[in-house]
Amino acid sequence: MSTENTGSLDTSLVAAAAGALAVMCASASFAGVLADAGWLIPALITVLAVVGVGVLGRRLGWPTVGVVAAQLAGLLVILTVLFASSSAILGVLPGPAAIAELARLLGGTGELIRTGVPPVPADPPLQALVCLGLGVVALLVDLIAVGIGTPAVTGLVLLCVFAIPASLADRMLPWWSFALGGAGYALLLAAAGHHRRWRRYEEPDRVAYALFGRTTAVVAGTAGVIAVLAGSVFTGVGTEGRLPGSVPEEFGGTDGIGLQPFTSLRGQLNRDRVVELFRVRGLQQDSYLRAMTLRKFDPRTGWQLDGLTQGVDANAPLPLPEGTTIGRGRPERIEVQPIGYRDPWLPVFGTPVSVSGMGRNWRYDPAAGIVFTQTNQETRPYTQQVIVPDPSPEELRAARGPMPIDPAYVDASGISPQVAELAQRLTADAPTEFDKAVAVNRFFTDPANGFRYDLTTAPSTGQDALSDFLFRGKRGFCEQYASSMAVLLRSLGIPSRVAIGFTAGYQDGTEQVITTEDAHAWVEAYFPGWGWQTFDPTPLSDGRTALPQFLDTALHPPQTPAPQPGQPRPGPVPGAPAPPVAGAQPDSRDVPQQRREPADRGWSITVLALIVLLACAGAATPLAIREIRRGQRLQAITEGREGAASTAWREVLDEVRDRGHQPRDTDTARQLADRLVTDHDLDATGADALKHLVTAVEREWYAPTAPSDGTLTDTLEAITRSLHHNAPLDLRSRLFPRSALPPWRTTP
Known part of the structure; x- marks a missing residue:
């Protein structure tokens, strides 16, 4: 060296x-x-x-x-x-x-x-x-x-x-x-x-x-x-989450019942293997963990989240749900530790009184019974003070009075006459709203009626999906059952909605473990004073159902002793099982296989990523072209290739164009050099270097046999350094150099 x-x-x-x-x-x-x-x-x-x-x-x-x-x-x-x-x-x-x-x-x-x-x-x-x-x-x-x-x-x-x-x-x-x-x-x-x-x-x-x-x-x-x-x-x-109240388009347009509402949960809950989501402490009795409720039914696309308000601050004491005046129930303090769950919906048990520990910017909508956030944040461990309602069947049968809830909860538009007639037939002997709800719930869970829990639905017959499920297929998973029961209740004038969340999971020491297998949908029906109460029509055979006491009692009443000879037989029990449907098949009680993961929605991320990359690439193209051209010229000059002086001159002309000056076609090299010195206030070093380059260019143009100049690299560097010092480019000209853009016309 x-x-x-x-x-x-x-x-x-x-x-x-x-x-x-x-x-x-x-x-x-x-x-x-x-x-x-x-x-x-x-x-x-x-x-x-x-x-x-x-x-x-x-x-x-x-x-x-x-x-x-x-x-x-x-x-x-x-x-x-x-x-x-x-x-x-x-x-x-x-x-x-x-x-x-x-x-x-x-x-x-x-x-x-x-x-x-x-x-x-x-x-x-x-x-x-x-x-x-x-x-x-x-x-x-x-x-x-x-x-x-x-x-x-x-x-x-x-x-x-x-x-x-x-x-x-x-x-x-x-x-x-x-x-x-x-x-x-x-x-x-x-x-x-x-x-x-x-x-x-x-x-x-x-x-x-x-x-x-x-x-x-x-x-x-x-x-x-x-x-x-x-x-x-x-x-x-x-x-993973989206702003509450919106339904992403990628989950729209399904031909099943109730699939569309499972927007933010779908990506996490349908897995090829079991993923632990929560660990729960303090839960005294199995209960459903509610993440969201859906009030709008569209016969074409299923149930949708609708009408969610800004609600109240979830970190403050929470009011009773809308339309609820009876706050009686079993108080519980429950600690929830999210493990593999992250979503804008914060699942809660029962009737929440207060929720703490989850951080800021969480809201509670008393009408929907939903705790949610509109900001992207991690779901932290949180504590719930809740009331688990415990009305008796008699109290719900006696529930009367006005219904101070949104009329949307009884909207029955679009329900076919065939479905409405089925609801009337099932509840013909039910004297109260509660007994009607129990009769509809029993219609799905009674094995004699042929409904079976399955992760694959029967082939479509061309009818609407609801009629296919109720009258022909009778095979599906919790979304189908909850959606169908809520529609039947609305056709009877009973306010209803679909709830989405989780069953209680399994016991692990002092904790309940909730996994992706526990994702579930059920029905909530409204009773004046008592508010929204849980019903579950899904005929699960794996022990995950967690029915409230009033519903379990109504569905499985104590057996009455057989009448003695000479005694009259008892009359029909309100809410008794509906007659078997013709052609019903016995329930196989198969334990369902685990859910399959839905079609990957990563394509939407990829498409938008490509769009952004293409936009950035388009914006960076002029700068890239300029840098590539400059690098090739400098390499040619350094290696002393033929025409090196002309190459250096072209680089100087591009520097001039980058500064907004278009050289005239009629200018000679010396005229242009003089204008460049004057217009850009070049210092003595830059001016001398420019003259030296013009001499080399003229020698190359008019006396090509003359020996080449071996100092062109230093000469060009001195010119560009003087230009950058005395006539610096603005930010726009740096990012979008004019010399790399199509030429424009100028007035001579």
Whole structure:
């Protein structure tokens, strides 16, 4: 090495280090979805290894293809050392056993991603996946920024790093992750951008000025703003919950009954395996855990959430539900610890008196009986003070009086005459509203009527789904049963709604464990004074049903002794079983198989992510074109190719265009140079360099046999440095350089 290199910095090494730093800054976004920092050190080692192999390959003069191949091999080796060393050859080399171990480890990430709710622990499978992804990103950034010399294009690659955790997180990623990403990208632009203009070895003060000067600060701020906006878009897409009162379109238009309302629950509750959702302490008797209620019935699409109000602050003492004047019942204090549940609906038992511990911005709607939030936040452990109503059948039979509830709860529009006639026939002998509700409930649970719980419904006959279920199929799951019973009650004038939530789960020591298997839908019917009471028509055969005492007593009345000879037989019991339906099949009482996961809705996230990426790519295209063109010209000038002076002159003309001045076709090189010095106030160094370049251009144009000028690189650098100092570009011109846009007409 010559002495001129003493105390200088290798500019290609500076650019490579900036690329590695930019990748690690972008990886900070994973802090929003990974619960601990166990991934950080392996990721850092992986990125440094990939970039280090690239630096070594370029030092040895390998071609670009050879450098990329060596980096891929290095990535495989480092993954083997980090995650499969026990199966590797000599603990380092990736043999067949080590590759199989890595494949097994990476294959296990699918289940973690599908069942985990961010933030999730950074277990080895996720660490391996993150390291693999960041290793590939580091390779691409190193290739684009250092190998090809177009650092602006790396912004798209780094944006993808942000997009992955932002689309999975349920809330905004940490602000500092965007700040780090913007700063890393700005340093990469400064380092790799100057790399093509610097000499092979540069003085440290010049490198520091380029990396930490005003230009880099402006680019860093701009990149940070773009990263925050893009992160906001992706985070909104990835959020599991939605604003209460809305029904996302991706769940609309089903031909089943009651499927559409299962919007935010659907993605979590229909799994290929059981996922624990809650642990509950203090529950004295099995009861349903209500997440939301649905009041609007559409014969075409099923039940929908409708009419949810802003309600009251859920952290304050809660009023009785709308239309409820009797607050009698069993008081309970219940502690709920969410495990794998995150949604804008906070499930509650019974009649809530107070709820605490879940954080701010939670609301309670007394009309719907729902605790909800309109902000994206984590569901924390919370405590409920509740009243579990315990009316007797006689008290509900005697419930009379006005119904101070929304008339929408008795809306029976769209119900077919055939369904209404069935409801009348089932309740012909029921004297009270309560007995009618019991009779309808029994119609579904009595084995003689042929209804069976099943996760597959009977084939459609072309009729509406409700009629298909009630009169022909008689096979379905809780949504079908709850939806059908609520419709039948409304046709009788009994206010009703569908509730969605969970059964009580199973006992584990002093706790109740509620899992995805306990997702359930039931019916709530209104009785004056007593409010909304639970009915459950689903004929479950696995012991998960948790009927309130009044309903269990009414459905299973004490057996009366057989009459003695000569004594009259007792009359019909109100709410007795309805006559069997013709053609009914005996109940098989099959234990249902677990639910299948619905069609993946990740396509909507992917589509919107692609739209955002394409928009960002379109916005970055002019800057990318300008950087690519500049890099190619500088390389041609540095290598002294034919026409190097003309190439340098074209670069100066683009600098002029970027500043809003279109050169006239009639101007000679010297005329244009004079105007450039005057219009942009070039200093003496810049003016002298410009004259030197004009001389070289004229020599090349008019005396092509003359020897080439070997100082063109320094000459061009002096001109551009003078332009940047005396006529700096504004932010708009930096991001959207005019020289990369289609030319416009100007007046001579």
